[in-house]
Amino acid sequence: MAATAAVAAIATPAQAVGSFCDIAKATYTGGYNNANIIMPANDGADGISCSMSRGASGSGVYAxxxxxxxxxxxxxxxDGQFGPRTQAALIRAQQRHGATRDLGRYTDDEAYYLKFMGIRGLRLVCARMDGAVLQ
Structure with missing residues (x-):
C-alpha cells in the first residue's frame, strides 16, 4: 500500500494536455529497503504515472x-522550470542508466530506472521505485 502526500501546483500550457507531472508526491517504495521517495506525479492520475518535457513548470519539475x-x-x-539545463541533466541521468529513448523527457517508463531523493529512517537517500536504496 502506498502512502502519499501531494503538493498542489497550477498547470501551464506545456502541461495542459495528457497526464503531465503537475505535483510532487511522496511514495513509499516498499520492500526490505523501504524508503519514502519524492517523485513527480499528476494530481488527477492514479499513482505516479505522468510525463513532462522542456517547457513544463511546477512542483513536478521542482521534484x-x-x-x-x-x-x-x-x-x-x-526554480520549477524545465529548461535546457534541466533537460541536459535529465539526459545525463537517463544515459547513466542505459536509456536510449525519450531522452530529455520524463516519462513513467524512464522513471522506473531513475533514483529519487527520499527518506529512509532519519537519513536522506536516493532510491528507485522498486525500493533499492542506492545511496
Missing amino acids: LQQTLNRCYGESLSL
Whole structure:
C-alpha cells in the first residue's frame, strides 16, 4: 500500500494536455529497503504515472530538479522550470542508466530506472521505485 502526500501546483500550457507531472508526491517504495521517495506525479492520475518535457513548470519539475541535484550530482537552480539545463541533466541521468529513448523527457517508463531523493529512517537517500536504496 502506498502512502502519499501531494503538493498542489497550477498547470501551464506545456502541461495542459495528457497526464503531465503537475505535483510532487511522496511514495513509499516498499520492500526490505523501504524508503519514502519524492517523485513527480499528476494530481488527477492514479499513482505516479505522468510525463513532462522542456517547457513544463511546477512542483513536478521542482521534484525532478531536487532529485537530479541530490542523486546525480547536478547543480540546477530549484526554480520549477524545465529548461535546457534541466533537460541536459535529465539526459545525463537517463544515459547513466542505459536509456536510449525519450531522452530529455520524463516519462513513467524512464522513471522506473531513475533514483529519487527520499527518506529512509532519519537519513536522506536516493532510491528507485522498486525500493533499492542506492545511496
